[in-house]
Amino acid sequence: MKTLTIASRFRGPPTSSNGGYFAGSLAVLAARTVTVRLLKPPRLDTELTVDELSDGTLRVLDGAETVGEARPAILDLEVKRPPDYLEAVEASRHYAGFRYHRFPGCFVCGTHRVRGDGMRIFAGAIAERGMVAAPWVPDASLDAGDGKVRAEFMSAALDCPGYYAVAPDDRMMLLAEFTAHADRRVHVGESCTVIGWQIASSGRKHEAGTALFDGKGDLVGRARALWIEPREAIETAQSL
Numbered sequence: 001m002k003t004l005t006i007a008s009r010f011r012g013p014p015t016s017s018n019g020g021y022f023a024g025s026l027a028v029l030a031a032r033t034v035t036v037r038l039l040k041p042p043r044l045d046t047e048l049t050v051d052e053l054s055d056g057t058l059r060v061l062d063g064a065e066t067v068g069e070a071r072p073a074i075l076d077l078e079v080k081r082p083p084d085y086l087e088a089v090e091a092s093r094h095y096a097g098f099r100y101h102r103f104p105g106c107f108v109c110g111t112h113r114v115r116g117d118g119m120r121i122f123a124g125a126i127a128e129r130g131m132v133a134a135p136w137v138p139d140a141s142l143d144a145g146d147g148k149v150r151a152e153f154m155s156a157a158l159d160c161p162g163y164y165a166v167a168p169d170d171r172m173m174l175l176a177e178f179t180a181h182a183d184r185r186v187h188v189g190e191s192c193t194v195i196g197w198q199i200a201s202s203g204r205k206h207e208a209g210t211a212l213f214d215g216k217g218d219l220v221g222r223a224r225a226l227w228i229e230p231r232e233a234i235e236t237a238q239s240l
Contacts, residue, residue: 001049001050001051002029002049002050002052002058003047003048003049003050004025004026004029004047004048004050004060005045005046005047005048006021006022006025006042006043006044006045006046006048007044007045008044008045009107009117010044010107010156011044011105011106011107012103012106012107012108013041013103013106014103014105015041015043015044016041016042016043016044017041017042017043017044018106018107018108018156018159018160019036019038019159019175019178020108020155020156020157020158020159020160020175020178020180020223021107021108021152021153021155021156021159022036022038022042022068023036023038023070023155023159023178023180024151024152024153024154024155024156024180025152026050026058026060026068026070027070027151027152027155027180028151028152029050029058029070030056030058030070030072032072033072033073033074033075033179033180033181034058034070034071034072034073034179035070035071035073035177035178035179036068036069036070036177036178036179037068037069037070037071037176037177038067038068038174038175038176038177038178039066039067039068039069040062040065040066040067040068041067042060042062042067042068043062043067046062048060048061048062048067049061049062055071055072056071056072057069057070057071057072058070073179075179075180075181075222075223075224077209077222077223077224078209079209079211079219079222080129080130080131080195080197080209080211082133082193082195082211082213082217082219083126083129083131083133083193083195084193084217085135085191085193085215085217087126087133088133088134088135088193088194088195089135091123091124091125091126091132091133091134092122092123092124092133092134092135093124094124094125095122095123095124095134095164096124096125096164096168096170097109097110097111097122097164098111098122100170101170102170102172106118106160107119107156108121108156108157108159108160109121109122109123109160109161109163109164115139116139116140116141117141119136119138119142119153119156119157120136121134121136121157121160121161121194122134123160123161123164123165123194123195123196124164125164125168130197130198131165131195131196131197132161132164132165132195132196132197133161133193133194133195133196134161134193134194134195135191135192135193135194136157136192136193136194136212137189137190137191137192138153138186138187138188138189138190138192139188139189140188140189142188143188144185147187147188148185148186148187148188149185149186149187149188150185151182151185154180154182154185154186154212154220154221155178155180155182155221155223157192157194157212157221158180158194158210158211158212158221158222158223159175159178159210159223159225161194161195161196161210162196162208162209162210162223162225162227163175163196163208163225163227164196165196165197165198165208165209165210166198166201166206166207166208166227167206167227171229172229172230173206173227173228173229173230174227174228174229174230175225175226175227176205176226176227176228177225177226178223178224178225178226179223179224179225180221180222180223181221181222181223182212182220182221183219183220183221184220185220186212186214186215186220187214187215190214190215191215192212192213192214192215192220193212193213193217194210194211194212194213195210195211195213196208196209196210197209197210199224204228204229204230204231205226205227205228205229206226206227206228206229207224207225207226207227208224208225208227209222209223209224209225210222210223210224210225211223
């Protein structure tokens with residue numbers, strides 16, 4: 001039986017895992033591209049049980065409760081053309097999280113996380129391109145031991161820019177599904193660019209695409225995410 005424990009460093013909200021990191025950790029266990037469905041916030045510093053079903057699905061359990069599922073998948077995503085690195089640097093100066101951040105301790109995009117601790121991917125809008133973009137230079141703490149970034153961190157990098165692509169007003173949303181695929185891992189210290197864009201919206205559901213480019217501008221990873229606005233958050237906003 002396999003197990004999975006998410007260390008508190010890799011949090012999104014204060015008491016649960018960053019969704020992209022959780023999804024990437026399951027993809028590593030599955031050793032293939034998977035669609036991860038998040039059913040409950042994965043608790044931190046807690047040993048989770050991972051069961052493999054007959055169809056290849058991985059089911060993650062916290063005691064008797066199902067936290068998430070990972071199903072074998074093929075990612076079909078048309079990726080937008082990226083800005084150059086300096087354009088991404090300029091876009092990041094307008095990162096909405098600098099004005100207000102719902103989860104400033106988030107491992108990927110949190111403004112309270114210092115370099116060497118958080119990933120500090122601050123995706124800001126490039127309105128004329130219909131996307132958000134950010135620079136990312138992976139630090140040594142993300143090294144897999146071969147000078148390249150561990151696969152689960154590639155997945156994590158593709159998470160939060162999608163949120164800022166569909167929620168520029170910082171409305172409350174939860175990551176419901178996430179499918180990421182990496183063609184290859186980037187090097188530690190490489191000047192990478194991450195982008196995110198909205199694919200579709202319908203009611204409370206919002207789809208986002210994200211992509212990661214290496215220092216040469218070559219596409220190395222991409223992801224598709226489904227974000228959902230909780231009903232209670234909409235009801236609260238309507239009552240204000």
